[in-house]
Amino acid sequence: MSLPDHRPALLPALALAGLTIALTAACGGSDETAGGETPADTIAVAAGDDACEVDATEIPAGTHEFEVTNEGSRVTEFYVYAEGDRVMGEVENIAPGLTRSLLVELPAGEYETACKPGMVGDGIRSPLTVTGESAQLSEDESLAGAAVDYQRYVQSQTAALTERTAAFADAVRAGDVEGAKALYPVARTYWERIEPVAEIFGDLDPLIDGREGDQEEGQDFTGFHRIEKALWETGDISGMGPYADRLQQDVAEIVALADETTLDPLQLANGAKALLDEVATGKITGEEDRYSHTDLWDFAANLEGSQAAVQALRPYLEEADPELVAEIDERFAETEAELGQYRAGDGWVLHDQLTQDQLKGLSDSITALTESVSRVAAVVADR
Amino acid sequence: MSEPTTAGEQGGLSRRRVLGWLGAGTAGALAGGAAGGLIGRATADDATGTVPAAHGAVPFTGAHQAGIVTPAQDRLHFVAFDVVTDDREELVEVLKAWTEAARRMTAGRDAGPEGAVAGSPHAPPDDTGEAIDLPPSELTLTIGFGPTLFTSADGVDRFGLAARRPAHLSELPPFPGDQLDPATSGGDLCIQACANDPQVAVHAVRNLVRLGAGVVSVRWSQLGFGRTSSTTADQVTPRNLFGFKDGTNNLKAEDPSGLDRFVWVDPADSGGDWLAGGSYLVTRRIRMLIEPWDTSSLREQEQTIGRAKGSGAPLGQRGEFDAVDFTARVDGGFAVPETSHVFLAHPTNAGTAILRRGYSFVDGSDGLGRLDAGMFFIAFQRDPETGFVQVQRNLRADALNEYIRHTSSAVFACPPGVRDDGDWWGRALFAG
Numbered sequence: 001m002s003l004p005d006h007r008p009a010l011l012p013a014l015a016l017a018g019l020t021i022a023l024t025a026a027c028g029g030s031d032e033t034a035g036g037e038t039p040a041d042t043i044a045v046a047a048g049d050d051a052c053e054v055d056a057t058e059i060p061a062g063t064h065e066f067e068v069t070n071e072g073s074r075v076t077e078f079y080v081y082a083e084g085d086r087v088m089g090e091v092e093n094i095a096p097g098l099t100r101s102l103l104v105e106l107p108a109g110e111y112e113t114a115c116k117p118g119m120v121g122d123g124i125r126s127p128l129t130v131t132g133e134s135a136q137l138s139e140d141e142s143l144a145g146a147a148v149d150y151q152r153y154v155q156s157q158t159a160a161l162t163e164r165t166a167a168f169a170d171a172v173r174a175g176d177v178e179g180a181k182a183l184y185p186v187a188r189t190y191w192e193r194i195e196p197v198a199e200i201f202g203d204l205d206p207l208i209d210g211r212e213g214d215q216e217e218g219q220d221f222t223g224f225h226r227i228e229k230a231l232w233e234t235g236d237i238s239g240m241g242p243y244a245d246r247l248q249q250d251v252a253e254i255v256a257l258a259d260e261t262t263l264d265p266l267q268l269a270n271g272a273k274a275l276l277d278e279v280a281t282g283k284i285t286g287e288e289d290r291y292s293h294t295d296l297w298d299f300a301a302n303l304e305g306s307q308a309a310v311q312a313l314r315p316y317l318e319e320a321d322p323e324l325v326a327e328i329d330e331r332f333a334e335t336e337a338e339l340g341q342y343r344a345g346d347g348w349v350l351h352d353q354l355t356q357d358q359l360k361g362l363s364d365s366i367t368a369l370t371e372s373v374s375r376v377a378a379v380v381a382d383r
Numbered sequence: 384m385s386e387p388t389t390a391g392e393q394g395g396l397s398r399r400r401v402l403g404w405l406g407a408g409t410a411g412a413l414a415g416g417a418a419g420g421l422i423g424r425a426t427a428d429d430a431t432g433t434v435p436a437a438h439g440a441v442p443f444t445g446a447h448q449a450g451i452v453t454p455a456q457d458r459l460h461f462v463a464f465d466v467v468t469d470d471r472e473e474l475v476e477v478l479k480a481w482t483e484a485a486r487r488m489t490a491g492r493d494a495g496p497e498g499a500v501a502g503s504p505h506a507p508p509d510d511t512g513e514a515i516d517l518p519p520s521e522l523t524l525t526i527g528f529g530p531t532l533f534t535s536a537d538g539v540d541r542f543g544l545a546a547r548r549p550a551h552l553s554e555l556p557p558f559p560g561d562q563l564d565p566a567t568s569g570g571d572l573c574i575q576a577c578a579n580d581p582q583v584a585v586h587a588v589r590n591l592v593r594l595g596a597g598v599v600s601v602r603w604s605q606l607g608f609g610r611t612s613s614t615t616a617d618q619v620t621p622r623n624l625f626g627f628k629d630g631t632n633n634l635k636a637e638d639p640s641g642l643d644r645f646v647w648v649d650p651a652d653s654g655g656d657w658l659a660g661g662s663y664l665v666t667r668r669i670r671m672l673i674e675p676w677d678t679s680s681l682r683e684q685e686q687t688i689g690r691a692k693g694s695g696a697p698l699g700q701r702g703e704f705d706a707v708d709f710t711a712r713v714d715g716g717f718a719v720p721e722t723s724h725v726f727l728a729h730p731t732n733a734g735t736a737i738l739r740r741g742y743s744f745v746d747g748s749d750g751l752g753r754l755d756a757g758m759f760f761i762a763f764q765r766d767p768e769t770g771f772v773q774v775q776r777n778l779r780a781d782a783l784n785e786y787i788r789h790t791s792s793a794v795f796a797c798p799p800g801v802r803d804d805g806d807w808w809g810r811a812l813f814a815g
């Protein structure tokens with residue numbers, strides 16, 4: 001299978017990494033275009049509730065700016081995918097009426113654009129052809145690219161995490177129980193997608209995402225789940241203001257750290273597997289969101305995060321073990337299909353409404369997917 | 384596999400007993416009501432050279448699958464699977480991978496070519512490792528295909544096998560008193576893992592389950608900790624959880640004509656084109672109501688079974704292997720009550736014979752302080768209808784029913800043995 005070239009081939013790997021980081025600073029969901037990088041052009045995207053009109057179907061290789069206007073009634077996202085749903089760039093969290101821009105560098109190849117009204121599902125897709133010369137990358141180049149690629153993904157998530165956590169915290173502080181309940185699983189989505197990065201910062205993770213009973217002696221129970229408990233168990237969040245403040249601070253701190261972090265390819269591979277273990281041990285069992293039962297939001301987010309990590313390694317894996325890539329693609333698709341049965345509106349069926357049989361179906365597909373993804377690390381390491 | 388394979392056990396097999404068994408012929412038992420072979424059988428006490436638990440390897444290839452007439456090992460891990468793909472090729476790939484892993488593990492080797500500790504440090508090992516340093520422990524792995532593999536419960540022919548389903552392979556009929564849990568019954572595939580070390584059996588199942596990820600999903604599984612039957616003449620008869628010797632009068636390896644008649648599928652039988660040399664496997668998880676049994680009198684217990692609890696002798700006889708005599712009288716009545724288990728199950732009255740290969744289990748307690756214990760009953764036969772079903776129908780009036788409950792049920796067709804290095808489980812079914 002021939003690969004689209006994902007990176008300018010003439011630049012040495014190091015200079016290349018520097019360039020892309022400069023780029024990612026601008027495409028982490030921010031509204032401004034990058035200083036220094038002049039986009040070749042601006043491509044308008046009209047994102048509706050049932051439509052996603054991209055103003056171009058064929059563009060030359062280079063850096064492009066997509067200007068995404070949400071003309072619909074639901075919050076939306078916009079993605080540019082390379083083969084196998086490898087995320088080349090994305091803007092999250094575009095509220096109705098807003099316009100946001102995405103700066104993305106696209107080497108020659110076949111891509112897909114997608115709007116995701118309601119922020120769930122495969123989205124409304126259209127093909128996008130990028131013309132020009134494509135060049136073969138060395139193994140080292142494609143692995144170096146993986147780290148940069150994934151960092152770009154993390155930054156897009158942290159931007160949305162910051163915003164959504166702020167909105168959640170605002171609702172909690174305002175005593176808006178229904179508003180906070182609606183925002184809880186959405187803010188967590190961005191968190192759950194990048195958990196392998198978050199876990200690197202050992203002491204912050206438990207403060208943000210610790211479950212009741214996990215705390216050390218004398219340590220307060222803080223974070224998402226503390227507020228979740230108040231929201232769903234008693235519905236009384238009058239004392240939750242300080243916890244909302246604290247959550248927002250901790251998230252800001254971890255976001256600052258995460259944005260600076262690059263994972264090496266082995267960490268990426270292990271992170272992809274770890275996210276699936278999260279699903280198997282926390283989400284399928286309903287342990288993660290034991291008060292709200294919104295575990296399937298986290299399930300979907302872990303799955304997407306795992307896929308993003310694998311896809312960052314894709315250019316390398318395609319060369320090193322194409323059979324494994326095919327198997328992983330198939331099993332991601334099977335798991336998504338299995339999960340897709342439980343979509344409810346813009347969200348998911350609650351965990352406590354799933355039957356044992358339904359949970360078993362989910363569990364089976366995660367088990368199979370994990371067997372495949374667990375083999376990526378060795379392929380990366382045995383290079 | 385038609386012979387015991389452990390040297391130690393063969394050493395314990397006396398010519399006298401072999402001859403006795405060869406002469407037995409279950410046909411004779413049917414006609415005459417007394418199995419002549421039983422007479423020559425020495426009691427467990429004088430069985431010489433009996434090895435405590437054998438640890439060698441049982442050959443994986445042969446005309447029949449191992450694990451049927453192989454001397455019943457002490458431990459069981461039985462697992463039933465649902466096939467979760469509709470893709471025939473994927474299923475075939477798993478069957479091939481399973482065959483290779485089974486070939487290795489039954490020889491005492493790791494499940495995969497790299498092994499538990501020799502592979503890449505970054506890769507999950509292709510063997511899970513808990514059997515490192517353990518001998519083969521007579522591990523046998525026996526595969527079976529359930530009716531739903533051929534036609535799913537809702538009538539779909541998922542793998543193009545419907546036309547090859549033998550007439551004898553269908554769900555068992557309901558029996559009075561059944562308390563079956565559908566979740567732990569049935570299955571598209573099964574694997575029976577038997578070994579003399581429980582860890583070896585569990586290791587085998589665990590590694591096969593892993594190899595099947597994405598294609599098959601465990602439907603239910605059962606551990607058994609002690610055999611409740613003998614399948615060769617030289618084995619000491621074990622006791623079941625009711626304290627009775629169990630397996631005394633069983634079809635055994637030394638009776639090839641009985642096996643041909645009652646256990647092995649014949650080429651002329653339905654499905655014989657791929658199943659000849661195979662057998663049908665019936666499982667019943669039977670809860671044994673330990674507490675009421677334990678508080679019943681010894682006399683009541685013996686009248687229920689029809690044999691003496693200590694010696695295992697049929698009531699009215701002296702030695703364990705004395706022939707059952709239903710005409711024998713004690714105190715003016717028949718020695719063996721007409722409602723006793725042995726009376727009703729014996730070939731004379733059941734009109735047939737089966738090879739029993741069950742295991743005791745204790746799955747903890749039931750939340751009411753009672754042991755969740757019983758027998759995981761396994762029977763092999765040439766046709767379930769004239770095997771298990773016929774016997775079980777005859778047990779309708781069995782006094783034992785008061786003390787037992789059937790809680791799960793399954794039936795599988797076990798193909799013949801894997802012939803050689805290139806052969807794989809189910810080849811004749813899928814490739815033929």
Ligand code: HEM
Binds near residue numbers: 627631730771775778
């Ligand atoms: C928990 C349930 C059961 C217990 C505790 C039990 C116990 C026994 C015992 C103690 C014997 C006498 C020893 C021997 O000859 O092996 C026996 C014999 C036998 N049992 Fe069972 N059994 C059970 C279930 C069944 C079932 C479900 C079947 C078949 C439908 C069955 C069929 C037989 C047969 C065919 C014999 C041999 C009878 C003979 O030829 O004399 N048993 N069983």
